[in-house]
Amino acid sequence: MFEIDQAKCVNVGDCITACPVAAIVLKQDKAFIVAEDCTDCAACEPVCDAKAVQRVH
Numbered sequence: 001m002f003e004i005d006q007a008k009c010v011n012v013g014d015c016i017t018a019c020p021v022a023a024i025v026l027k028q029d030k031a032f033i034v035a036e037d038c039t040d041c042a043a044c045e046p047v048c049d050a051k052a053v054q055r056v057h
C-alpha cells in the first residue's frame with residue numbers, strides 16, 4: 001500500500017496522471033491516495049520527483 005507524505009507533496013500532479021485507476025485525488029492542494037481504490041500497482045511512486053509517494057505496508 002502507498003501513501004503520500006503531505007509534508008513532501010508539492011502538488012505537481014504527476015501521480016494523479018500516472019494512476020491507472022484514478023485512485024489519487026486532490027484535497028486542499030495536496031494529493032491523497034484513496035485506499036479503497038488503490039490497486040497497489042506502484043505506478044505513482046517513481047513519477048514523484050519530491051519522493052512524496054511512499055510504500056507504507
Ligand code: SF4
Nearest residue numbers: 019038039041042044
Ligand atoms: S499504487 Fe497504483 S493504483 Fe495505487 S494510487 Fe499509485 S498508481 Fe494508483
